[in-house]
Amino acid sequence: MKIGVFDSGIGGLSVVKSMLAHKLFEEIIYYGDTARVPYGTKDKNTIIRYGIEAVEFFKNFELDMIIVACNTVSAYALDEMRESADCPVIGVVEAGILACKNSLEDKNSDILILGTKATVNSKAYEIGLQDLGFTNLNAKATGLFVPLVEEDIFSGEVIDATFRHYFSDIKSSPDALILGCTHFPLLEAELQKYFGEKTQLIHSGEAIVEHMEKEFSFTKKHPKTSLKFFASENPEALKRVAHNWLNI
């Protein structure tokens, strides 16, 4: 299978990392729109336009499937991307929702969704989770998390103060915490520490690979995956990060 992975920037590499660990694909084409990142603060129509442009880009390769690794694009542009594409398009939001379905037996489980402003405003996670019968939902736009990660700040007093800023009104730790942005898994350790071991963290990048593994019949594992990286700006920087992060 030849897979396209789209993200607004480099965050979607976490999804590629999960894909490589599961050895499912022969070829992965990654495209990061680094010239226009971040999407999380942008307007719905702009996000849709950028999503369609990514589909057009992927038409240069004969893909079997496009994975939208960006939560914001998945929340807003999936229908429009599907209309433009000539292959299936799957987004991380649906995968995150299915992961909740699979791992939370109690429909009264208390779920806290974290995302960018655009993802939270879309209510995409809430709508999907309500359709599955979950009722105890809360969402927070944690706008500082992406810049914190991009500043390489993963722990310490700035993180502690930021968590208190966003979470001071949360009286008891949720049963599940959805990390609804590809950058957020980098704060996983501190979030787990803050909320305690009771809270189960849902990582949408990992969820999408598990989802695909269940949905599609993979006849064989691919220990070697061919990888190609494209970026709308500074592709060398993206390749450098990819090589370090993915150990390739």
Place this chain on the structure above:
Amino acid sequence: MKIGVFDSGIGGLSVVKSMLAHKLFEEIIYYGDTARVPYGTKDKNTIIRYGIEAVEFFKNFELDMIIVACNTVSAYALDEMRESADCPVIGVVEAGILACKNSLEDKNSDILILGTKATVNSKAYEIGLQDLGFTNLNAKATGLFVPLVEEDIFSGEVIDATFRHYFSDIKSSPDALILGCTHFPLLEAELQKYFGEKTQLIHSGEAIVEHMEKEFSFTKKHPKTSLKFFASENPEALKRVAHNWLNI
């Protein structure tokens, strides 16, 4: 005079506010590239390309001058914008440098420059200040300041922790602090408190208007300025902020 003001987003409205206070111009056309903001984390070539596109946009109006309100664009794209434009182009960085010249008599004054990653990497302020004979220069990319302002966080423990994060190695307060980004004046009060009254804050938006007032002979004041606002995304949001902020 008919003036174009360009910024990557809404931050340049602080420059318009200074312009209105000085009553120098008959007409101001503001263009914010809100669909692609922020520029401060982007690549040099991308910033230059976006700067030239802004000049092309302004060719729709017969302008007497273009003011680049964005420090990052001023630092990287001014020469290329001047080549493309058919009117003078002035940037906030030169104005900030001239403001230091005018307000600091001692060439040994200790100057701390704050900016986005791109502005600081460009060394535009250092090069200009060194040309004027200043030698005691230090620069810091304070990447969290823009997202903090955009999250409406202007004081409190997140700001305190962030200041300690960036400034812990600064042993004594500088004589002057250059707020090298249009967002930073919104943190002015807390920065003044952190560094103390000894430190003089240089606000590049205010500096550019003072610079123009000195350089050009304005024969009369314009108590009423015609204002037009354009944005590459969500112009209504930009107009709303402008109306609130500028009291128009």
